[in-house]
Amino acid sequence: MCVGLSAKVVRIQDGTAIVDASGARRDVSVALLDEIEPGDYVMVHAGIAIAKITDEDEHETDEVLEALYA
């Protein structure tokens, strides 16, 4: 329902960030997120950042499994 693109924030100015996904760059709005800095990873949908990404999927899924077995 919503293709998301994980991308790295390169630069921010006035609520707009340039994000980079493996060398593909685009302006996206970061108006909906607080405390985003260059170097952060964000989830982008339809030209806006909808969430900050706080981990890699490898580590995340390890923890999910850990909890399943807890």
Next chain:
Amino acid sequence: MSDATRLTPAQILASYDGRPLRIMEVCGTHTHEIFRLGIRKMFPAQVELISGPGCPVCVTPVGFIDEAIWLAEHGATITTFGDLVRVPGTSGSLATARAAGARVQVVYSPLDAVDYAREHTDEQVVFLSVGFETTVPASCLAAKQALDEGLTNFSLLTANKTMPNAYAALRDSADVFLYPGHVHAIIGTALCEDLVAQGVSGVLAGFTAKELVTALAVAVAKGATGEPFFVNAYPRVVRPEGTPQAVALIDELMEPCDTEWRGLGVIPQSGLKLRDKFAAVDARRVFNMPAIEGRANPACRCGEILRGSCKPSDCPLFGRVCTPQHPVGACMVSGEGACSAYYQYGGDML
């Protein structure tokens, strides 16, 4: 359970021998990735994966395409996500309207549609605002930006949907829901917790291969017990509180309304429309549009497919009259529609 008996997510799926389980992936992007990654073959026969109604293109009613074409015929420039271009209306799609001379611009973002409006002040630019909670904030940001800049040639044709009442309508269609990660990135997880209290189970899933397989492993491991549960298996993106500014923005511009889901009928208070004070960016009001009712092909079984009560291959049109090249129903148009995924990935062939 000791470390020695720990299974990988793939092993959990393959070795499941519990009660029959129906898992509904609500989100069309999940459907698409599950097919793309061949995940269906990782399950034993008693687990059934059902593709739910979470593709905004699939659930957008025929009449909406008719409305868009009406606008184009009345001088509007239509800006849209690429997904909608080939969706059939009652008689023709935006692609056929474009071939007949309509102005149809594909954009990546609603914000790009505002850029287009700014650069083409002699055109009335309408953005086709489809999508769920994930996509609505982008439309709202675009509308606000246009108003802030004083643009008078930009408006939205809305057909937005929200999930809470849809979950309620679907609650008996599955034993476990795979919740759409990016919808909940916006609205948070409180709804999922409420659903557990009502006996509805679900796992919130991300979109990488690892995340999907892990979330499905959690779904079968926990689903085996029959006890209602909720697990957020996508915590790196979905926080319990969601993205509050996005929710506030939606609430500022839009209000709930009853809305038609293609194939499912009207679900009360499951849609969003612009509030009266934003009439200036509401295409229906800007253009004084008459009520337009679309007519879907009566043989199309998209509705039952979206509810998970029949497979694409059960539809008489599937693969014969209705193909990705010549779609009849919306489920065949969108790359993430159940029929399209089923057709393109060869159904049960592999």
Next chain:
Amino acid sequence: MSAAEKVTLAMGAGGKQTSELIERVFAQRFASPLLTADDAAVLDAPHGKMAMSTDGFIVSPSFFAGGNIGKLSICGTVNDLACMGARPLYLTCAFVIEEGYPLDKLEQIADAMAATAAEVGVTLVAGDTKVAGRGQVDGVFITTTGVGELVEGAAPEGSKAAPGDAIIVTGDVGRHGCTILLERDDFGIEADVTSDCAPLWASVEAMFDVTHDVHVIRDATRGGVGTVLYEIAGQSDVGVVLDAAAIPVDPAVGGVCRMLGLEPLYLACEGRLVIIAPKDVAPAIVEALRACPYSAGAAIIGEVTAERPGWVVLNTEIGTQTLLPQPTGELLPRIC
């Protein structure tokens, strides 16, 4: 010639101004004993069998990172000949130019054509120039026709893929299509991507030095490598199994595709061949290809099977199998 000069309708009227245009833009650049002012070129017939191919080129924009429509028009026909195992000998070219097109750009196009033809060793032997009214064409359209001489002992055909054959691509996929998409700037995306547009006869020749036992050679153009593989699977009535992880994709092309929801296998290439050959000779072919500049990224990406004839199957990153969705026509970016 100053940058401000434009092509006029009079330059296409067949009179003195036409002669001047041809003289200034084309005649010197394409000069050879075979290119005369007469009505047709008179040529030595090739030894043995010959191959002939024609192709029309329209690309918007006509200049892009890594080339222009002129280079493209030579590469396209040279590569079509190379795919039949034919050494390109002669080319003709026909231009339809829009009134008002800048002459200096036309010169750059002719420069690129001359340079590419010289590199391949193919001779431009005849040409035609027409000027169409403003709006009747988009910039410049070029049609090239080529004649080549078949290399003895090699007879690749689309129907010859056999179970057990290896599938090779001569480099990373989808770069031309991605370049054009970025040049059009419809989606506000920037990336350092250069078209793969290149003439591939030298690569084919290097391969023939190693073996003539090559079953299929195809250039992946508009529909990309995916479309070509479906065509071959259909023509040869075989299945194709690809190893998803082995398919070379430039990272930035991958990034653009993820942004727009596109499949790199369906983006156009203009300098990539799909080669199908018996598995035992495939490593030597890859080695020979890698020694050539335009196929340095050659790789084996899969194999031909007897199972599931007509279909292209992918072995995924997680060890499962899935079908490559069939091509659906216009590429539309998607949010869902």
